[in-house]
Amino acid sequence: xxxxxxxxxxxxxxxxxxxxxxxxxxxxxxxxxxxxxxxxxxxxxxxxxxxxxxxxxxxx
Amino acid sequence: xxxxxxxxxxxxxxxxxxxxxxxxxxxxxxxxxxxxxxxxxxxxxxxxxxxxxxxxxxxxxxxxxxxxxxxxxxxxxxxxxxxxxxxxxxxxxxxxxxxxxxxxxxxxxxxxxxxxxxxxxxxxxxxxxxxxxxxxxxxxxxxxxxxxxxxxxxxxxxxxxxxxxxxxxxxxxxxxxxxxxxxxxxxxxxxxxxxxxxxxxxxxxxxxxxxxxxxxxxxxxxxxxxxxxxxxxxxxxxxxxxxxxxxxxxxxxxxxxxxxxxxxxxxxxxxxxxxxxxxxxxxxxxxxxxxxxxxxxxxxxxxxxxxxxxxxxxxxxxxxxxxxxxxxxxxxxxxxxxxxxxxxxxxxxxxxxxxxxxxxxxxxxxxxxxxxxxxxxxxxxxxxxxxxxxxxxxxxxxxxxxxxxxxxxxxxxxxxxxxxxxxxxxxxxxxxxxxxxxxxxxxxxxxxxxxxxxxxxxxxxxxxxxxxxxxxxxxxxxxxxxxxxxxxxxxxxxxxxxxxxxxxxxxxxxxxxxxxxxxxxxxxxxxxxxxxxxxxxxxxxxxxxxxxxxxxxxxxxxxxxxxxxxxxxxxxxxxxxxxxxxxxxxxxxxxxxxxxxxxxxxxxxxxxxxxxxxxxxxxxxxxxxxxxxxxxxxxxxxxxxxxxxxxxxxxxxxxxxxxxxxxxxxxxxxxxxxxxxxxxxxxxxxxxxxxxxxxxxxxxxxxxxxxxxxxxxxxxxxxxxxxxxxxxxxxxxxxxxxxxxxxxxxxxxxxxxxxxxxxxxxxxxxxxxx
Numbered sequence: 121x122x123x124x125x126x127x128x129x130x131x132x133x134x135x136x137x138x139x140x141x142x143x144x145x146x147x148x149x150x151x152x153x154x155x156x157x158x159x160x161x162x163x164x165x166x167x168x169x170x171x172x173x174x175x176x177x178x179x180x
Numbered sequence: 181x182x183x184x185x186x187x188x189x190x191x192x193x194x195x196x197x198x199x200x201x202x203x204x205x206x207x208x209x210x211x212x213x214x215x216x217x218x219x220x221x222x223x224x225x226x227x228x229x230x231x232x233x234x235x236x237x238x239x240x241x242x243x244x245x246x247x248x249x250x251x252x253x254x255x256x257x258x259x260x261x262x263x264x265x266x267x268x269x270x271x272x273x274x275x276x277x278x279x280x281x282x283x284x285x286x287x288x289x290x291x292x293x294x295x296x297x298x299x300x301x302x303x304x305x306x307x308x309x310x311x312x313x314x315x316x317x318x319x320x321x322x323x324x325x326x327x328x329x330x331x332x333x334x335x336x337x338x339x340x341x342x343x344x345x346x347x348x349x350x351x352x353x354x355x356x357x358x359x360x361x362x363x364x365x366x367x368x369x370x371x372x373x374x375x376x377x378x379x380x381x382x383x384x385x386x387x388x389x390x391x392x393x394x395x396x397x398x399x400x401x402x403x404x405x406x407x408x409x410x411x412x413x414x415x416x417x418x419x420x421x422x423x424x425x426x427x428x429x430x431x432x433x434x435x436x437x438x439x440x441x442x443x444x445x446x447x448x449x450x451x452x453x454x455x456x457x458x459x460x461x462x463x464x465x466x467x468x469x470x471x472x473x474x475x476x477x478x479x480x481x482x483x484x485x486x487x488x489x490x491x492x493x494x495x496x497x498x499x500x501x502x503x504x505x506x507x508x509x510x511x512x513x514x515x516x517x518x519x520x521x522x523x524x525x526x527x528x529x530x531x532x533x534x535x536x537x538x539x540x541x542x543x544x545x546x547x548x549x550x551x552x553x554x555x556x557x558x559x560x561x562x563x564x565x566x567x568x569x570x571x572x573x574x575x576x577x578x579x580x581x582x583x584x585x586x587x588x589x590x591x592x593x594x595x596x597x598x599x600x601x602x603x604x605x606x607x608x609x610x611x612x613x614x615x616x617x618x619x620x621x622x623x624x625x626x627x628x629x630x631x632x633x634x635x636x637x638x639x640x641x642x643x644x645x646x647x648x649x650x651x652x653x654x655x656x657x658x659x660x661x662x663x664x665x666x667x668x669x670x671x672x673x674x675x676x677x678x679x680x681x682x683x684x685x686x687x688x689x690x691x692x693x694x695x696x697x698x699x700x701x702x703x704x705x706x707x708x709x710x711x712x713x714x715x716x717x718x719x720x721x722x723x724x725x726x727x728x729x730x731x732x733x734x735x736x737x738x739x740x741x742x743x744x745x746x747x748x749x750x751x752x753x754x755x756x757x758x759x760x761x762x763x764x765x766x767x768x769x770x771x772x773x774x775x776x777x778x779x780x781x782x783x784x785x786x787x788x789x790x791x792x793x794x795x796x797x798x799x800x801x802x803x804x805x806x807x808x809x810x811x812x813x814x815x816x817x818x819x820x821x822x823x824x825x826x827x828x829x830x831x832x833x834x835x836x837x838x839x840x841x842x843x844x845x846x847x848x849x850x851x852x853x854x855x856x857x858x859x860x861x862x863x864x865x866x867x868x869x870x871x872x873x874x875x876x877x878x879x880x881x882x883x884x885x886x887x888x889x890x891x892x893x894x895x896x897x898x899x900x901x902x903x904x905x906x907x908x909x910x911x912x913x914x915x916x917x918x919x920x921x922x923x924x925x926x927x928x929x930x931x932x933x934x935x936x937x938x939x940x941x942x943x944x945x946x947x948x949x950x
Contacts, residue, residue: 135477138741142455145734149451152717153444160718165439167364168430171288171677 207681210359213674214287218300220575222280223568224665225308227658229272230564232315234651236265241644243852244818245637247843250852255319257852258818259777263330264318269556270328270419272311277564278423279307279347282370284571285430286354289364291679295353299346306342310335321775322393325810326408328415329384333395336385343381348374355724359679363721365446369426371728372454376418376735383739384411390873391866394771398877401805402469402753405813406462406746410739413461418735420555422454424563428496428520431567435512441498445491447717452488454731456481458738463534466543467787468813469802471752474742475536481738482534489527496520511586515566518594522558526551541616544783544817546636547608550601557597557650565589565657572664577672581663589656596649599642607639611817616791624794629820630848756803759934761879762927764867764890765897769927771870772920773812776854783814784823784931797824797932804934807879819851824932832901833908835925836916857921862898864891864918898922901929 240261243249250256287294294300313335317323323330331339351374355363384407387395399407433440440446462470462478497520500507507513529551533542542548569586573579580586614632617625626632720727746752762770773779786792788799800823805811829835837844840858842851871890875881884890895917902917916922 132473134741134745135473138459138737141737145455146448146452149717150448153447156444156447156718161443162439164362164364165433165443167289167360167362168285168366168433169437169439171291 207683209678210681211676211678212291212293213676215283215294215297215300216575216672218294218297218304219280219284219571221304222276222283223571223575224661225304226273226276226280226564226568227654227661229268229276229311230561230654231651231658233265233268233273234647234654236261236268238644238647238651240265241640241647244850245640245644247850247852252853252855254321254776254854254856257776257854259780259852260319260321260323262780263323263327263777264315266328267314267318267330268311270415271314274420274424274556274560274564275307277560277567278373278419278427279303280571281423281427281431281567282351285366285426286351286370289360289367289430290354290358291360291677292354292358295350295357299350299353303342303346303350306338306346310338310342313338317393321777323774323777324385324387324395324397325774325777325779325812326384326397326404327412327815329381329408329411332393333385333387333389334392336381336387340378340382340385343374344378348378352724352728359682361682361722363724363727364430365440365443365450366426366430367724368450368721368727368731369422369429371724372450372731372735373418373423373426375728375732376414376422376454376458379732379735379739380411380414380418384408388873388876390870394870396870396873396877397810399809399811400877401808401811402471402802403746404808404811405465405468405470405805406474406742408811409464410458410461410742413464414458416555417453417457417460420560421457424523424560425449425453425492427563427567428492428516431570432496432499432516432520435510435516435566435570436500436503436506438499438501438503441495441501445495449488449491449495451734453485453492455734455738456485456488458735459742460485460534462742463539464815465813466534466536466539467789468785469800469805471746471802474746477742479534479536483531486527486531489530490524493520493524493527496523511583511590512566512570514587514590515562515569518590519559519562519566522554522562522597526555526559529554540787540789541612542608543787544815544821545608545611545615546604546639546816547612548816550604550608553604554597554601557593557600561597561650562593565593565653568657568661572661576664576668578664578667578669581660581667585656585660589653589660592649592656593653596646596651596653599646599649601646603639603642603646607636607643610635610639615795615817616789618791624791627795629795630846633818633850634848753802753806755806756801756934758937759804759806760937761807761874761881762930763893763897764871764884765862765894765923765926766930767870767874768862768867768894769923769925769930770812772857772924773927774810776857778822779812779814781814781816781818781851783817783821785813786821786823792821796821797827798935801935804932807874809874809877809879822928822931826929826931826933827936828932830929831908832904832925832929833910835928836905836910836921839921839924854921854924857924858916858919860920861918862894862920862923864894867891867894894923897926901925 239249239256240258243258243261247258250258250261254260283294283300310331314331317332317335318330322332324332329336351370355367355371386398388398389395397404429440429446459481460478462474463482464478466475466479468475497517500513500517503513507517532538533548533551569580611632614626614635619625720730761767784800786796786799793799834845836858838846838851839854841853841855842849868887868890871881872885875885881890884893898917899913901922902913905911905916906913910916
């Protein structure tokens, strides 16, 4: 039955639906990225640098 | 500074969200120690397996010029060693590098020790055991014949257990108990890696066992091809790209001592990449029997993929703004800069190769091999080595033994990569052009395939030299690693770190539930306004399990959109009446073909391109492969296509002599001798089990599934072929009738003949089906 349902759909339905999902997600994510404040982004970008990586007393 | 400026101009909702985060970080101060021992173990395994992978690569590269280098042994023949090389490079070298990166950076980005030391150790030893299993089974001829997924079913199960049960649980457990509210973008890439690789591995590896180390893919022909390249392409995407991007986003800023250029770009980069990449697989199957809608879709998404890929590359390179002067001093940065540059080049070339017109020239040629190695050696190799050199002083708490040696490694490796890829680009384009060249009369200019092979020998030699240089670089890294380790302190210092525990965010703080700013009275308006405030993604960035689910949804969409119609719309694979299952002996021969790795050099797919039809015969149809578990279309042509071999060359004695000594038949051939097939006996008793396994997959074997029938049928057909060889002047029936070569010849003689057969009478067909 599932095969009949999908078999009767036009093939371009599948990529079109996928594309719509992508565009919605892309716009939403871009919106979030653009809307974010500089302070928030700078804070997030700096996370790896917060931690000092000690090389031990022999390696200093 | 005004309060507003200090907040960076945040809106009320964002400000309250920040307040929530701050509130969440004011828990009691907790002390912890990082587990660097596990990172040391993975780092050493990375360098060790790098040397092994490169060594095997150099050996098989040399075998293409000097076939005798397999020493006449089955275990060292090209077809068996090539999967070992690719598996060692991807899963052993790159895999261990990924794990070293994940275990080092995750602990620091989460401000916590790994969730479980036991799981860390089980992960390490489990993964090394899998690699050893691969090193034993692949040269022994146990393979599923699906590129980069060759390992047999018991090892596949082990991979799933180690990946999900040990690695995945350990990683997500660490995220859950982290002390840093925001999950840094590198962690997102790790999440995508773990989730997607698990999904790809499970679905591509579904198979029916036909013995302890033998199985048949549950998919056949066109559908198997789609699933395999959905897996194959995304093994590149989610094993060789996303984790290395995570590595880049963590280690490059650390090495450059600069934050990533644009965190906004990294957000867009991540989601675009994971969403788009998964669709691109079918571009590996242009002009094949795969329906063109699927391959066109793959092409379009591959071209779209260029944008996020370059977004990431630019983000990586621009992270070095203001720090370029350090590149001349630091070998680590040299490796990273060239690595990221190769990422940019490979991700430009990939979409270009996916364009159908370009692909018609490049596919099956060495051009693809050059592309793959630009990515693997340049991007993965150099990012991994850069990370190793950065880690060594920190892991062993001493200075790097020799910076000069690291610099020498960089230059030798760079020259090696360039020699490798440039020569193979030239070889690939030469091959492609020679295959399609016509003379003034409209005939193929190079009708003898071997002409197009001998032309490549100089390129192959330069390629092997380039590979040798890259291997030398790997050995230098190993030396530096061992000498740095020898200089380690008698006892490692274990700095105790402290960070406040994360507490649940109070709902009142705003982060848990954004409030609408509108006074409108429609729910839709309120929902839309909350969405527009954008805090939904910020919340997601702090919730690992929800984040994982959304990543899974993103990658599942692309896979489902391609797989559902391919499996459920029957018109994709029109059946051909004359196509019948392989006879039991042909099936045994096909198993030998798979076991010897013949698919590594020969395709079985004639594209509807004039030069191919002229050279090999009628183009391949989807319906021809409905009983092919697994499909054997191949991905390159070191030797000619075999899709119509049974039509073009049905001479049993010719095949017999060719397998014994290819150069006795064709002096310029570079095919290895398969002399052992002339001595090894067919296991007739085993054929019955295999026929039954195929019948379980829906192959209509009729009465052949009954006890002893398949074996008897195979023995009769083997006798007929042996007699044919004897009558043509070859060795006697008694000498050959039970040898493996006879089964392989049966398979060769069958290839492509279905279209020339008369379909069975309806009554007979019904009886067979029953």
